[in-house]
Amino acid sequence: MSATDSNTEGPHPGSELNAANPAQIAADFETVSGTPESRNPQDTPAGHSRMVIVDPANPSTEVLREAAEVIRRGGLVAFPTETVYGLGAHALDVDATSRVFSVKGRPSTDPLIVHVVSVEQARKLTRTWDDRAEQLAQRFWPGPLTMVLPKGNVVPDDITAGRDTVAIRIPAHPIALGLLRESGVAIAAPSANRFGRISPTSAGDVAEELAGGYDLLLDGGPTLVGVESTVIDLTGDTAVVLRPGGVTVEDLESVIGKIVVLKRQSHAEDRDALAPGQFLRHYSPSTPLVAMDAPASVMDALAQRLRADGVTVGLIELPQRPADAARVLYSRLRAHDGTADLLIIRTMADGGIGDAVNDRIFRAAQGNVISSASDEVTGRLLNLIGR
Ligand code: TXA
Ligand code: MG
Numbered sequence: 001m002s003a004t005d006s007n008t009e010g011p012h013p014g015s016e017l018n019a020a021n022p023a024q025i026a027a028d029f030e031t032v033s034g035t036p037e038s039r040n041p042q043d044t045p046a047g048h049s050r051m052v053i054v055d056p057a058n059p060s061t062e063v064l065r066e067a068a069e070v071i072r073r074g075g076l077v078a079f080p081t082e083t084v085y086g087l088g089a090h091a092l093d094v095d096a097t098s099r100v101f102s103v104k105g106r107p108s109t110d111p112l113i114v115h116v117v118s119v120e121q122a123r124k125l126t127r128t129w130d131d132r133a134e135q136l137a138q139r140f141w142p143g144p145l146t147m148v149l150p151k152g153n154v155v156p157d158d159i160t161a162g163r164d165t166v167a168i169r170i171p172a173h174p175i176a177l178g179l180l181r182e183s184g185v186a187i188a189a190p191s192a193n194r195f196g197r198i199s200p201t202s203a204g205d206v207a208e209e210l211a212g213g214y215d216l217l218l219d220g221g222p223t224l225v226g227v228e229s230t231v232i233d234l235t236g237d238t239a240v241v242l243r244p245g246g247v248t249v250e251d252l253e254s255v256i257g258k259i260v261v262l263k264r265q266s267h268a269e270d271r272d273a274l275a276p277g278q279f280l281r282h283y284s285p286s287t288p289l290v291a292m293d294a295p296a297s298v299m300d301a302l303a304q305r306l307r308a309d310g311v312t313v314g315l316i317e318l319p320q321r322p323a324d325a326a327r328v329l330y331s332r333l334r335a336h337d338g339t340a341d342l343l344i345i346r347t348m349a350d351g352g353i354g355d356a357v358n359d360r361i362f363r364a365a366q367g368n369v370i371s372s373a374s375d376e377v378t379g380r381l382l383n384l385i386g387r
Contacts, residue, residue, distance in 0.1 A: 049207070
């Protein structure tokens with residue numbers, strides 16, 4: 001299959017990335033990513049987008065300063081975090097953040113996450129910072145946890161989509177941290193993909209999605225966690241997980257006690273639902289995709305029936321270990337996109353980071369979950385692809 005599958009090899013610190021220890025973060029990246037020389041430089045095709053290869057474990061200060069300057073001047077820099085690549089802009093510069101919305105094709109009603117380099121900087125963006133925020137920050141930052149908190153006055157309404165809350169995180173990636181440190185400003189960064197599409201886990205993915213839309217792309221190799229940060233809303237008395245992600249619900253509960261996990265919508269009609277970013281169609285390939293919630297043998301049987309009807313079927317089987325599945329999910333979806341009439345991907349056991357993987361699978365499949373190879377299911381799928 002694709003070169004991206006080499007992601008499955010080597011050590012995988014993934015979900016253990018929570019340690020708020022810069023040396024450990026750098027070491028994690030050293031073990032997983034190749035040296036800069038081992039990857040091929042490539043020119044970004046369209047527009048004025050430039051790409052620079054950066055050592056993820058030990059990024060060049062010179063490059064970070066140059067990127068920081070682009071941010072401070074209102075430009076857009078795409079950069080790796082431990083989860084996925086982000087499209088970054090000066091968070092308090094409304095012209096810059098409005099470009100982020102337009103480059104992504106993102107509706108102005110869907111707010112952006114703000115990245116910061118320290119708890120102190122996070123607090124300055126909020127109106128209140130309670131014990132839960134403090135405890136979670138101490139335990140999981142830098143790391144794949146985004147906290148939604150009452151917004152401070154300095155935060156423009158545009159990035160929060162008019163909400164009175166702001167989503168903040170400290171990413172655990174030497175390049176992201178270096179960029180934040182050198183720029184001295186908070187950086188708003190959604191995932192660097194077009195709206196509704198598969199999130200990017202490599203610089204090549206970013207170029208494929210957005211070439212011409214950013215000024216600079218920092219290529220720090222493949223990302224480690226592979227799915228986005230967990231988003232937790234701390235604005236009410238009960239903490240609510242809005243999006244499962246790199247930090248597990250179990251880990252969060254071990255710090256602040258019982259939390260509520262927002263239920264996945266099961267129907268396309270629910271798309272105006274409560275929380276922003278809960279769109280059913282999300283993380284989606286262009287080829288129709290369905291999720292198989294049954295053993296591999298059922299998936300194979302179904303594929304056989306469909307193939308007998310002349311349908312080309314791409315089967316996506318993820319690694320068993322949840323952290324490995326998370327790391328390769330998006331690259332597998334991307335590699336299979338456009339290669340068949342229909343893609344079928346198998347869900348995995350719930351729990352831990354498996355929850356995040358299943359959430360993304362469900363949305364990528366736009367809620368189309370099947371569990372048998374029956375006549376009814378076969379018929380439905382033929383209908384789905386217009387046969
Ligand atoms: O791992 C990540 O979080 C990546 C990397 C780049 O940091 N970023 C990311 O951003 O996934 P984005 O924009 O693709 O997803 C942010 C999610 C969206 O679902 C958005 O609706 C939600 O966070 N969000 C942002 N601000 C919010 C707020 N004030 N209240 C509720 N949800 C919010
Ligand atoms: Mg996104």
